[in-house]
Amino acid sequence: MRTLQTEHLTKRYGSFAAVRDVSLTLGSGVYGLLGANGAGKTTLMRMLCGILDPTEGTVRCDGAEITRLGEDYRALLGYLPQDFGCYPDFTGAEFLRYIAALKGLTRAETRRRTAQLLEQVGLADAGRKKLRAYSGGMRQRLGIAQAMLNDPEILILDEPTAGLDPRERVRFRNLIADYAKGRTVLLSTHIVSDVEAIADRILLMKNGAIADEGTVAELAQNARGKVWTLRTDGQTAARLESVYNVANLRHEGEGVELRLITADPPAGAVAAEPTLEDVYLWHFAEEEQP
Numbered sequence: 001m002r003t004l005q006t007e008h009l010t011k012r013y014g015s016f017a018a019v020r021d022v023s024l025t026l027g028s029g030v031y032g033l034l035g036a037n038g039a040g041k042t043t044l045m046r047m048l049c050g051i052l053d054p055t056e057g058t059v060r061c062d063g064a065e066i067t068r069l070g071e072d073y074r075a076l077l078g079y080l081p082q083d084f085g086c087y088p089d090f091t092g093a094e095f096l097r098y099i100a101a102l103k104g105l106t107r108a109e110t111r112r113r114t115a116q117l118l119e120q121v122g123l124a125d126a127g128r129k130k131l132r133a134y135s136g137g138m139r140q141r142l143g144i145a146q147a148m149l150n151d152p153e154i155l156i157l158d159e160p161t162a163g164l165d166p167r168e169r170v171r172f173r174n175l176i177a178d179y180a181k182g183r184t185v186l187l188s189t190h191i192v193s194d195v196e197a198i199a200d201r202i203l204l205m206k207n208g209a210i211a212d213e214g215t216v217a218e219l220a221q222n223a224r225g226k227v228w229t230l231r232t233d234g235q236t237a238a239r240l241e242s243v244y245n246v247a248n249l250r251h252e253g254e255g256v257e258l259r260l261i262t263a264d265p266p267a268g269a270v271a272a273e274p275t276l277e278d279v280y281l282w283h284f285a286e287e288e289q290p
C-alpha cells in the first residue's frame with residue numbers, strides 16, 4: 001500500500017486560486033472527490049499526477065516528493081484525464097498496445113493485460129473495432145482500461161463515469177471496488193450517487209478547498225440537524241421554495257412534502273436523516289440559505 005500526501009497544495013492562475021491549501025493523506029481504498037464544476041478537482045488531480053506544478057506545497061508518495069521520484073512515481077501511477085483523446089484509426093486493442101508500449105510493458109504483459117482489461121471493461125468484442133466507431137461510453141471505458149494497464153498502485157480517474165449508462169456504471173463500480181483492495185483509487189465526479197456506493201471516503205471540494213472529508217456516514221452525521229421534511233399545501237410550498245434550499249419536492253394528494261436543507265427550519269418541520277446528496281446540497285448552497 002502507498003501513502004499519497006499533499007501539504008498545503010495550492011495552484012494559482014494569476015490571482016485566482018484554483019486549488020487552495022489542500023493538505024490530505026490518501027491510503028488504500030476508493031476516494032471520491034466530489035465537487036461542482038470548477039471546484040478544482042481536475043487541477044488537484046493533475047498536481048497529484050505530477051503533470052501540473054503546484055504554485056505552493058508538495059505532493060509526497062511514501063514520504064518522498066514526487067518531483068524527486070520522477071519515473072519511479074509514474075510507474076506506480078495510472079491516470080484517466082478528463083479530456084481523454086483517442087486515435088480514431090486505431091482499434092481498441094491497438095490503442096491499448098500503444099499505451100502499453102509508452103508505459104514500458106513487456107510483450108507478454110501487454111498481451112495479457114490488453115485481453116484482461118478489454119474483458120473487464122466490457123469491450124472484449126469491440127477490441128477489433130476502430131475507435132471512430134466507438135460510442136462515448138465505449139471510449140470512456142477504454143480510457144479507464146488504459147489507465148489500469150500497468151496495474152498501477154495509485155489510480156487517478158477524472159470523471160470516469162461521464163457518458164456511462166447505468167449498466168456500465170454498475171460494472172465500473174464493481175471493477176473499481178475490487179481493484180482498490182490494497183491500492184489507492186481517487187476518482188472525481190459531480191454525481192453524488194456515483195461515489196456514494198463505491199467510495200470508502202469522500203473528499204468534498206468547494207472553491208479549490210476540501211470543505212468536508214470522511215466516510216459517507218461521517219459526512220451524513222455532520223449534516224444532522226440540517227435536513228428536514230415538511231408536509232404543507234401547494235401555496236406555502238411555493239413560498240418556502242423561494243426562501244429555503246429545497247432538496248426535494250413531492251406532491252402527495254392535495255399536499256406537498258418538502259425536503260429542506262437548513263439550520264433554521266420553519267415551524268412544523270421534522271428532522272430527517274441526511275443522505276450524501278443532502279450534505280452536498282448543504283455545502284454547495286449554504287450561501288443561499290436564509
Ligand SMILES: Nc1ncnc2c1ncn2[C@@H]1O[C@H](COP(=O)(O)OP(=O)(O)OP(=O)(O)O)[C@@H](O)[C@H]1O
Pocket residue numbers: 013017018035036037038039040041042043044082190
Ligand atoms: N489553465 C488555467 N488558467 C486559468 N484558470 C484555470 C486553468 N485551469 C483551470 N482553471 C480554473 O480553475 C478552476 C478549477 O478548474 P478545474 O478544471 O480544476 O475544476 P473541476 O472541479 O475539475 O471542474 P469540472 O468538473 O468542470 O472539470 C476553474 O474556475 C477553472 O476555470
